[in-house]
Amino acid sequence: MNNLQKNKALKPLTSEGEEQTPQTNWVLDNSVLTKQQTNLSLTYNNQTHAIANMPFPLKGVFSRFIKRSFDIALSVIVIISIMSWLVPLLSLLIKLESKGSVFFVQYRSGKNGVPFKCYKFRSMYINNQADTLQACMDDIRFTKIGRFIRRRSIDELPQFFNVLKNDMSVIGPRPHMLMHTEKYKRLLNDYMVRHFIKPGITGWAQVSGFRGETKKLEEMGKRIQHDVFYLENWSFLFDIRITFKTIWILLKKDKKAY
Numbered sequence: 227m228n229n230l231q232k233n234k235a236l237k238p239l240t241s242e243g244e245e246q247t248p249q250t251n252w253v254l255d256n257s258v259l260t261k262q263q264t265n266l267s268l269t270y271n272n273q274t275h276a277i278a279n280m281p282f283p284l285k286g287v288f289s290r291f292i293k294r295s296f297d298i299a300l301s302v303i304v305i306i307s308i309m310s311w312l313v314p315l316l317s318l319l320i321k322l323e324s325k326g327s328v329f330f331v332q333y334r335s336g337k338n339g340v341p342f343k344c345y346k347f348r349s350m351y352i353n354n355q356a357d358t359l360q361a362c363m364d365d366i367r368f369t370k371i372g373r374f375i376r377r378r379s380i381d382e383l384p385q386f387f388n389v390l391k392n393d394m395s396v397i398g399p400r401p402h403m404l405m406h407t408e409k410y411k412r413l414l415n416d417y418m419v420r421h422f423i424k425p426g427i428t429g430w431a432q433v434s435g436f437r438g439e440t441k442k443l444e445e446m447g448k449r450i451q452h453d454v455f456y457l458e459n460w461s462f463l464f465d466i467r468i469t470f471k472t473i474w475i476l477l478k479k480d481k482k483a484y
Contacts (some may be wrong), residue, residue, distance in 0.1 A: 281458040284423055292462050297396050300469075301386040309383060316347055316380075319371045326352045329384060333357075334401035337424045342393040344401055345384035349376050358405055360439050379476055385427045397465045398426025399453035400437070410446055420453040423460075430456040430464075433471040 283289055317328045326348055334344040349372025350356065350365070361367070361376070368376065375381045388394040394401065399420040402410075411417045431437065431452035440446045456464070 282422065283460040284457070289460070293395060293460075293465065294392075296462070296465060297389050300396050301389045304383065304386045305390070309386065312380075312383065316371070316375070320348055320369070323371055324351050324369050330356070330381075333404055334425065335404060335407040335421060336393055336401060337421060339407065339418065339421045341404060342388070342401075344394075345387055347375055347381040347384060348372065349381045357403060360403075360406075362439050377479065382427055389427065393424070395424040395426045397429060397456075397468050398424050399429050399456070400432060401425035410450075413443060414447055414450055416450050416454050419457065420450060423457055428468060428472040429453065430468055433468055433475060 284293065313328075320326075320328050328348060330346045330348040330350070331343050332346070333341040336342040349369060350361075350367040351369060353367050355367070372381070385394055386396075389396055407417075429452070431449040434452050436445065436449040436452055440449065
């Protein structure tokens with residue numbers, strides 16, 4: 227149980243309330259809440275929802291400065307040392323195998339639930355299910371080069387450009403498709419809390435084994451628990467730990483990367 231679930235000032239909405247206002251995951255009991263506790267809020271669909279008494283290390287200016295500096299430094303290194311030669315090479319291979327653009331651009335849910343254009347190397351044939359259907363292990367939509375780069379998470383590297391644009395962070399909750407945000411915010415009470423911070427290229431959930439296709443609600447629930455834990459316990463050393471753990475997992479060829 228995380229700090230959100232322990233807080234007596236928070237009451238999950240009933241199913242009826244969720245249907246009427248699906249963008250609201252928590253409401254406040256003002257008889258319990260004090261003025262000093264209303265120090266966090268999430269703006270979503272032009273409505274602001276307060277989250278009370280929740281640990282949030284990235285609220286501080288210095289903490290945000292440290293995280294942003296790390297994002298910029300690592301992104302510049304990756305773009306100069308890897309993307310400078312990888313983009314031309316993959317552009318050629320992707321174009322030779324199938325029709326379509328080199329990059330796959332899709333709107334994903336970002337900080338405060340605001341959609342942004344997320345960049346990836348295109349790994350599938352052009353299809354009309356790209357915005358609605360999660361990729362699965364034996365997905366027939368994969369191209370040959372696409373399957374190769376997905377298994378090594380190379381398809382995610384263009385997101386370092388998203389980091390430079392300040393749409394994403396290197397470390398954070400993975401950005402979900404807009405359709406999944408609409409779906410899971412109705413089913414999981416803590417779901418929208420993950421949008422307090424920018425989404426990441428990798429995250430605590432991913433290095434803890436919760437990545438890939440989510441066939442069961444419990445699988446998404448575990449992912450959200452890890453996202454909220456990261457948000458509540460962020461530190462620069464935590465980001466470094468996740469970074470090196472990500473590299474180690476990639477070197478071992480993650481079985482859930484497909």
